[in-house]
Amino acid sequence: MSVEEVERAMRGDHDAFGALMGASANRLYALASLILRDTDRAQDATQEAIVRAWRELPRLRDPERFEAWLRRMVVNACYDEGRRTRRRAEVSLLHLAERQVVDPTVRFAESERIDHAFRRLPLEQRTTLVLQHQFGMSHVEIAETLGLPVGTVKSRIRYGTAAMRAALEADDRVGSQPAGEKTA
């Protein structure tokens, strides 16, 4: 991905934009999938972000910051998607089965446990955790990507991490109790 390519796309060159998307789309889709935890919504959000990126590209201030700008487009599209009220299909993680190792049952259950805990987080906390743990970004880089103060990023990561820990521990406690009906 070169600055020249970005500048050509900014001037309306579709081929250049296509090349940029070809290089970025998989990562953008992974970002949306992790934030939304729903295949259909992630596909919608990624598509929307790509279309918005094309439309808004001439407004990009610094071509060297194209990737960060693009990630922000995806994050905003995810937030928009999350605000929509229609209900969607259960998340598809079918590729998970292809990657199971050792004990598939245990591995699947552990993944499910983390997934359930992660889904309980607000989208904003999920986003910061994904950018940190999957994209390996520093607090400063996350702040620049999201257009937020560094302090806000730190607090979202802190609260998100604490909420994950609490949810996993709560799951542990529930898992150790016998199942049964509770009546209020």
Added chain:
Amino acid sequence: MTRERSDRDLAALLEAWMDEVAPTAIPVPVLEEAFARTMSASQVRLYPWERAVRRTSPSRRIAGFALAATAALLVAVLAFGALGGGLGMTPSPSPTPSATPVPPSSPSPPAIVPGPITPTASIPADQPMALASDGTSVWILTATGLVQRIDPATNKLGAAISTGATTDAYQGISADRSGVWVTESNTATLFRVDPVAHKVVTTIPVGNTPKGVLTTGSAVWVADVRSGTVLRIDPATNKVVATVTVGPTGDSGPNWLASGLGSIWVGIPNNQTVVRIDPTTNAIQATIPIPVEASPCGSFAITPAAVWITSCGGPPKVTHIDPTTNAVVGLATLDGTAYTPAVIDGAPWVSVDTSPSLPGALNRIAAATNAVDLKLVPGPTFGGGGDMVVAAGSVWVNDGGNNRILRLPLAGFTPG
């Protein structure tokens, strides 16, 4: 020290999990469709003064200011000319500059011109996600797990009943005389709300990831997504009394449920089928393959002669099933996403979200043609895409993007 190690452990756990579940590649059709959309989308047009501040290097900034100055000078000269003075230039008419980009021209006019329908009430609600009716009242489930009743006599929202906070949208709601039933997939729970006592009276652990819920008076049915099963609960005992295996285990299993034509109907995206269950024997009556372009992950409308199910991914579709042959006989295409339909005057209606363009519209689908034959718009800001239910002589539509429920007159759905 322990806390620090614990944070590191959690970070490693998250990284490993994200590596595992993150998709490695975007589906090619999704990327192709996105790129195709850009082909018909215009880029924003930058005016000279916008370009002036875009660049950061001093030389470019100077050039930008020069451009801006030139533009300003040009504007001044034209304005002067327009007043009859100056250099004798005759200004030609020019379009008024707009701060917003010019939208791409529509390739063809819409086939159906939407007509208006005027709501009789607009009820404010905080993040309404789903609607259900017990025949007389309308119940709302919000994105934060609150259940609220709309009193049709006053159009007022009752006090909220909390079922526990949640942050995702995989909850279902169903209501009848046995109560209001709500699923919560995060905790694998079915809540029973007593509408008179106005509180959750029973919390029932159900399955792995319960999603759709349906109460039919004598039974409560729950779609357990990842178990590939539909569970039957006896409302008299609040116990699971039957488990019907309708598809494979794993993600994207049984989603939403409906009752009609002597059967329970459930959509199963991961094997691309709709399954029909006999409620007297809990046996599967039919497994109906659904065309691949219409993932059966939406909700149902059941008329005396047809079963309809909305899709939820890709180009929005509504699948038409003939209940006498249990075969798909048509696919209706919508111009936006839709979810829970309502049957009005024997025809299925869906609320269609056409975003980013507004307004959305209520669409009627004709069984004879499998096409939309009537559209109604309940106001210029209507978002569409939410549930529709019929209750208390009115149609109720979730306009969640505007944080409100609209009440619409039934008579307005049969114009002319």
